[in-house]
Amino acid sequence: MERTRENRGDNASPGTNLSPNPDAGRAPDMRVGLTGGIGAGKSTVAARLAHLGARIIDYDAISHALTRPGGAAIAPIREQFGPHAIADDGSLDRPWVASQIFGADPAHTANRGRLNAIIHPLVYAQAARQEAGGGIVVHDIPLLTEVLGGIPFTFRHIITVEAPDGLRVERLMKTRGMSETEARARMASQTDDEARRRSADITIPNDSDLVSLYRAVDEVWSRLCTECEGNGGRKR
Ligand SMILES: CC(C)(COP(=O)(O)OP(=O)(O)OC[C@H]1O[C@@H](n2cnc3c(N)ncnc32)[C@H](O)[C@@H]1O)[C@@H](O)C(=O)NCCC(=O)NCCS
Ligand SMILES: Nc1ncnc2c1ncn2[C@@H]1O[C@H](COP(=O)(O)OP(=O)(O)OP(=O)(O)O)[C@@H](O)[C@H]1O
Structure with a gap:
């Protein structure tokens, strides 16, 4: 399967002899995809993985910088x-654009396709530039399942983070100031948990407290490190 074919940096920027960092230009020892529906807890998992030593490439952050x-x-x-x-x-009018692209209407779907077609290739190019440096590199991609056929990276593992829809809406209303309608419009603009689970090989449930979530993430990290070391890669 595509996700299990390791790509050792075919898409990473070439290194340069001018860099003082001996790791610059080094391909990832392991490339991992991280996804999850909005509000499921993907960014919280990414932050924990970063704390444990992963290098995170945050696609939302790249997209924000591009706009x-x-x-x-x-x-x-x-x-x-x-x-x-x-x-x-001169920045993107985010609320206006959100009103045009989020929802299940054909007009929303068409606008979303047009926006994604502009932003996604630019995000991939920047992600490739951020890869150099080795270690376990986690691409944090909200729409990974949706773009798996077109993204120019392959992943050794894909992790999906899951939480029930009602809980996700509650979190988005509480922490992002979204109305229920706005939260549900975003959810309707993304694929569902079943499709995300099919594209992933690791599922992290996030329907309890943060202590339980961190325990699950720590176990996954430990497995990744063991596998990476077994492959001759190094733990960072
Ligand atoms: C529509 C925009 C302006 C709304 O900005 P806003 O600040 O409100 O949201 P933000 O960018 O922080 O995204 C928050 C979440 O919305 C969801 N989301 C964002 N874009 C999309 C999309 N095209 N399709 C489905 N869900 C999306 C993701 O779960 C994301 O984590 C912005 O999301 C955007 O430019 N989206 C298109 C680029 C994209 O696909 N980004 C996702 C990562 S590449
Ligand atoms: N187990 C949990 N217990 C309590 N709060 C949580 C838990 N998991 C996540 N949260 C909170 O819920 C909110 C949404 O989580 P997070 O930002 O990680 O979602 P996300 O899946 O990354 O969403 P997005 O797709 O927008 O990036 C955050 O404020 C986070 O702190």
């Missing part, structure tokens, strides 16, 4: 969606 004033995605988005898409300061 700041002067970001590479701004001009093509203005061209596709018109001036409404851009705020007065």
Whole structure:
């Protein structure tokens, strides 16, 4: 299966002899994908993995950087969606764009496809640049299951984080200030848990407290390290 074919850096930027860092340009020892529906707890898992020593490539953060004033995605988005898409300061008008792309209507679906087609290739290029340095590299990708056929990386493992829909809505309302309608519109714009589980080989449930979640993440990390060391990679 695609996810289990290790890609040892075919997509990483080539190294340069000018760098003082001997790891610069080094391919990941193991590339892992991390996904989960909105509000399931993916970022919380990513933060725990970072604490344990993983290098995280955060696709939401890259996407945010590309849509700041002067970001590479701004001009093509203005061209596709018109001036409404851009705020007065030159950044993406996030609430306006969100209102155009999140939901199950055909218009939302079409707009989402147009926006993804602009942003995703730029995100992949930046992710490839962030890979250099070796170790266990975790690509934190909200839409990994949806883009698996088109993303230019293969993953040794794919982890999905799961929580019941009601709990996810509750978390999003409490911590992101979303209305229930907004939270459900985002959920309707993503694939479901069953599809995410099919594309993953590791499922982390997050329907209890943070102590239970961290325990599950620590176990997964320990397995990844053991496997990585067995393959001649090193633990970071
Ligand atoms: C629509 C935008 C402007 C809304 O911005 P906002 O600040 O409200 O949300 P943010 O970017 O922080 O995303 C929060 C979550 O929304 C969900 N989400 C974001 N984009 C999408 C999308 N295209 N399809 C489905 N869900 C999405 C993800 O779960 C993500 O973690 C923004 O999400 C965006 O530019 N999306 C397109 C780029 C994309 O696909 N990003 C996901 C990672 S590459
Ligand atoms: N087990 C838990 N107990 C209590 N709060 C939690 C738990 N897991 C996550 N949370 C909280 O729920 C909120 C959503 O979690 P998180 O940001 O990790 O979701 P996410 O899946 O990354 O969402 P997104 O797709 O938007 O990035 C956060 O405020 C987080 O602190």
